[in-house]
Amino acid sequence: MTPQEFDAFYAASFSRLTGQLYALTGNWSEAQDVVQEAFIRAWDRRRTFDPGNAPEAWIRTTARRLALSRWRRLARGLHLAGRHHRQEPPTVEPPTEEHLTLVSALRDLPEAQRSALVLHHMCDLSVEQVAAETGATVSAVKSRLARGRTALAARLADQSPTSEEGKLRV
Template identity: 50%
Template sequence: MTEEEFTEFYTHSVARLTGQIYLVTGDLHEAQDVVQEAFVKAWAHRSALVRDHAPEAWVRTTAGRLAVSRWRRAQSAARAWLRHGHPSTVAEPGPGHVDIAAALRTLPPRQRLCAALHYVCDLPLAQVARETGIAEGTVKAHLARARAALAPLLTATEESIDGLR
């Protein structure tokens, strides 16, 4: 099947296939997703589509299998939630954390990354250097510049300063 033939096949059958799969899934967006994914797979197998003489049936079958697979995955996830319970809720960030996040956003990207890893994640210099791929001496320089830039922004509250330690 040539690219033109495939495009024509797609154009003439995508709406019909989406409607058919919608009746199976009951969800238009899900139907559109699986039909599109099936067409992507069909493109990769277009030579087999010509041999079988039933390209629309192949796409419909593939889309149906994809929909069932997604449904099973969703059912498994729902059962896992029931077995293990919902994760504990995380407290909202306090004003100090919001101040820190806003202040960090004012830094250049490398300084921000080094400062966040070292001060917020509490990683040692050597590990920050390994994770960022930046030399340890350069990490130290970034941290010094970050401290100098952050100091005037974070002097407003003691909570903000404690958040950096």
């Protein structure tokens, strides 16, 4: 991939990838940071990328791993400091109430289910592609999707507004 092709790829996919990572992490600034870091790492490897080689999947996987590593470091640091409470990161107001409700419900799911749901439904990856990105088997991804959908539907039903005009469209 030439520098010009990489620039075009960056311009076309940064916002989409940041939105996907926001759904995974629940923190807008964290999503921007890890996607940016993934693009920095990709710059050194750009010659090995080719548009048919799914460079977006590489960026998304790298960003997801960076976010997980940051979360582990933070959790380890909090544990070592003797803190046993979880501090909520500052949130950025989403464009709609529905978006906030969805991200909140996703945040409550186990990481494996959340990743499977976001990669499959938001990133439009097939079950096989999700399995390849996460290192899970196809049957494990199908199970995570089924369990995740059930849990997400229950959480969204619990969080939906009671007024007719404010109901979530799921």
